[in-house]
Amino acid sequence: MSQAVIIDAIRTPIARASSDKGYYRHIRADDLSAHVIRSLVERTGVDRNAIEDVRWGCVQQQGEQGFDIGRIAAMIAGLPKETAGVTINRNCASSLSAINEAAMSIAAGCEDVQIAGGVEHMDHIPMSKDYSPSPSLFRRHSEAVMNMGLTAEYLAMKYRIPRGKQDEFALRSHQLAAEANDGGAYTREIVPTWGHDEAGHKDLQTKDQGFRRDTSLEALGSLAPAFQPEGGSVTAGNSSQVSVGSAAVLLMSEERAKELGLRPLAKVRAMAVAGVNPEEMGIGPVPAVHKALKRSGLSLDQIECIEINEAFAVQVLSVLKLLGIDEKRVNTRGGAIAIGHPLGATGARLVTTLLHRMLDQGARLGLATLCVGQGQGVATILESCA
């Protein structure tokens, strides 16, 4: 079996999904995808003719995200006609699945050099646009499992995580994201991307848009519960933001990297997916991480850097509680509460941030994991090649 390695990983600044203020209000999801693919090819210097497939995560595959945006973005990006393209949907973990599937393809001796990543334009194509669930789904599950906020409230009740703790975690996310953006920690992973600032000027954007430097526990504490008006604890402030963004990773086998003269950053050491009850979809990472650890023969305390998607503060705190993870190893450059959660792009965004964190910290092992709506978890363990 061939070992999959990652050559490089980049992302766009993550923008707010706002039709009057978001950076990408005038930029399409397919063009944004192509921009990040093109940038990755240019920066790595990989021979574009060597790229066999593009695996692209995207949840709402309609409109400008329709008709296999993976293939379309590859064509817009100027990849050769021989490069194939596929679009992958595992809701919030779509692009982590794209990366994992690319690694599996390499291991299986199928397509080798691949770009995996994803995109989501949650302003142009809203999250639940045109979705209509089957009543049969609700024989066993409340219709409210489709409302992620209510599943988060359920975690707050079940794992007893009070509002105050959630707000503290949200504040931490904003502070760390601000520090990372302002202090240059993100410089290597963010590719400057054309977009409109809030005043309407078109410019190359280099920083994430959603984090708030000036937020405080008081400000967060004053927000009303967003999903459960009576007695709820989950607010817009301690939930992830709806966003627009794209991220991409270049993968290939160790051997191919040598042939092409490319220096890998990390190996894909282990991967896993797992299902849980949709009622508590947020704890999905727990069984997924256990599975990935078992497959890698590693234990959790060997993992120095951890990126967990912040769908909701309460959801991250529940996962940390169940896995027994100390907050210090987690999301040290902020997370989706501050930066945003462009669904189809987030998995690749986490891997991108994780890789550059590992590099900066000189860490050997890192873990990226996400919870998934309707009850799944996905986890990937990376091992540094440095």
Add this chain to the structure above:
Amino acid sequence: MSETFRLEELDGKIALVTFDLPDKKVNTLGQSSLRELAGLVAKLAQRTDLRGLLFQSGKPGQFVAGADLNDLAMLAVITPEQATGALAAGHQIYNQISNLPFPTVALIDGNCLGGGTELVLSMDDRIASDASHTAIGLPETKVGLIPGWGGTQRLPRLIGLNPAIEMITSGEPANAQKAAALGLVFDAVPADRLVEEGRRRIESLQKTGEWKDRREQLRKGLGLDQDQMMFAFAVAEGFVKQKTKGQYPAPLVALKAIREGCNLPLDEGLKAEQKAVGELVGSPILGNLIAIFFMKNRLTRDPGVSDPSIQPRQIHSIGVLGTGLMGAGIATAHARSGIRTAMVDIDDDRLKDGLQRASDVVMSRIRIGRATPEDMAKMLAMLNTSTNPSVFADADLIVEAITENEDAKKEAFRKIAQVMKPEAILASNTSTISITRLAESTPHPDRFVGMHFFNPVDRMELVEVIRGEKTSDETVATVVALAKKIRKTPIVVRDCAGFLVNRVLFPYMNEAQVLLREGVSMEAIDRASTRFGMPMGPITLTDLVGLATTVYAGKVVGAAYPDRSVESPILLEMLQTSGGGKSAMRFYNAPKAKGSRPEPNPAALEIIQKHQAGGQPMDEPEITDRLFLPMLLEATRVLEEGIVREPGDVDMGLILGIGFPPFRGGILRWADTVGAQNLVDKLSKYAHLGKRFEPTESLRKLARDGGSFYPRPKQDAS
């Protein structure tokens, strides 16, 4: 033995049972029909030779309307033990049906409600006619009950926990297409194919033996895990509590029955249901809700006049003068019901606005799926507009809905009289002006009547039909019939200032202003009112009605009842400061963000403060007394003066007209719950406030005699 259930045998050993209650328009499941059904089922249980059974209704477009109404009424006054006994018969029969030695399929065309739905749930499968009149549901929680013949247990086992929770707690029925999507019926087919499809279904159930597996499956619990249960019920309870504000126990009791029974074997689940029913029977809230059901039923049958020989005239086309909010609403209501309608106003701009309002009504219904674009086309085809009143020439009835100005109205009647058919009826939508006086300016006072709609017309179902001194019985009966035809609930009221609803509402609004001056905050006043169950408090209602209208209507009604009205200097100064219309001052500012509480308007607070005369802090029960006791006294006067014919008219008028809380049954039924003597005692505490709190003669008499406004229900559960 009467032929309530006809049994015939079709080719291939298929039994076809037709439910056809003799001499009734609809099938209901009363004690006698249940007994007959039991006899039939016992016989069928021996027929091992049959291949299957089809069950249909002999009433075209009506399947089974539910339990017998008299049995339903009884539930309000019996004990939990008696209820279990009363329900046992139904349970037994339904269990026997679910054990018949061959597959059973119900063929549903039309309404299938309550006990009817529970009957078909005890069968192996169901097929519905796809006609628009098919509606399958369990509406029990709407009248304060829960399904008691297995509905809370069989429905979740059939269609799954969450769709069942929604159907049962909302009480909303499903049409055939939705029922098919939910798996409540096997398929939705044209009515004339029901028997054929039923036979096919029996064959497929027989061929696969599936019916036996289904029975076994449905006898088990749902097998849900803890997260699925906890999450589903936490969400559902939260939703129900938000909707009912904790004032209606039935949906929560239904949830409890489902929660406690759904994971158990069916027979244990059915016991959980029976226990839950016991929590509701005999409660005052159930009594009130059932009473409303009957009062409403009575009004839908009430011809509006006592002389049975009076026949309403046919109304084929109407005219409406005025295209404002009320005029356009009235015109739309008629046009939507297929009555040719001519709408007249003084210029094209107003006609344009009126047409816009009319199409907005249907548009908003299309948006929520309650109407189709064809409905819009049909409505517009029925609606004609003109600036020339001569289009009223072929109208059978003309409704005036122009500004509340007596001279303007009289002038309008004179103009209309010149063009209308001599035999046409003339009606006014006035809310304040005497119908008897207005009648004087019309050529035929016997064919003049008040037809008072409530705002917004498309959503408020009450119409006060006001008879002036000379209004004829035929005119009243015709307008009553017309109001029903446009799906409103008419209540006949004799002419007096404020008519029924505004007259009884006035003392309450009046008292709210007095309380403000005594130093009670607007929030405290509104809170006392909404905690009592009103949809909004009197101060918020003032903002909604509008400052100018409130002051004007207050003047008219206040002048008619000077001994018990107090002019509000607060309202007068607010009106003087800001003027009426769009710029009018409000008590509350509009809420800053969606969902946040509206804040008191500082400008209004300033004016209130100016007119405040000290005062002690007041606790909520006292505020509630102060608001609702004057309302009650006015209601007793309305009865004393014969303004309406019975207590139910007052209560239904308030429930439909101002959203008086249904769980209290209306102001008079509430009074009966408190007791006349207790009310007189309460009133004596406020005697210093004068006439507004002086017990009326009829209330004193009830207190003396230990009487009540409504006859006490009989405790007869035999």
